[in-house]
Amino acid sequence: MQSTAFLNELRPCGDWRGAVSDYQVEIRDTAERYPCGGEHSLLKAMAALGRKGIPSGCHGGGCGVCKVRITEGEVSTLVMSCTHVTEEEKAQGYVLACRAFPRSDIALEVVGGMRKCITRRRYGFV
Template sequence: MQHRVTIVGPDHHFLCSEDRSVLAAMIDCGRTSVAVGCRSGGCGVCRVEILDGHYRTGQMSSAQVSPAERLEGFALACQLFPAGALVLRAAPRRNVASDDAVCDPFERMRRQCAAMAGRAS
């Protein structure tokens, strides 16, 4: 069954089936309302706040969405599956200062090289 997903801010909406993640459905229809990272629930780049609706979630890193935040309606869009119409908004990810939170492997490598160059001088 398909459900309407609305992302407030840019006010984008699209349909998403119950067995597809919100992030995958968003990408499929060409929307860019939520940032895309690892797509496996670890980096927190696609963090959203669910404002209304019914859903289920897959496994998410508790470093990116704590159990308390899950109860408050936060999730990662790559692990968010609609069970009815959803209304969301993009939310800032946690731990953005940590190199471990950088999902882009090239950016992570650039930071590591810069850190090593700084230690060598």
């Protein structure tokens, strides 16, 4: 019973950000970090916070635009198309961010076709 009260103190009702079950996700390409609860995909949590570190397309696993490589941590995944992530790639840590759910703190690299859009240096006035 005490543990439930402790959780309620740390997590305000209706606010999943900052919850005890949140894990930290680091996008190595941009050094950006954001919280992601285990019930949200890596892509959905990022989009909900208005961040843009992982390219996105269909949000359902059909396009492969959100392909990333997990460099640290563990995720569970929903079914992913072999067209976008082969069995060999899965074994090397490649996943679709829209189909991956954190099970620990995560570090990832963007590897899909849109990687250049994320890692490109921006010039001009700030």
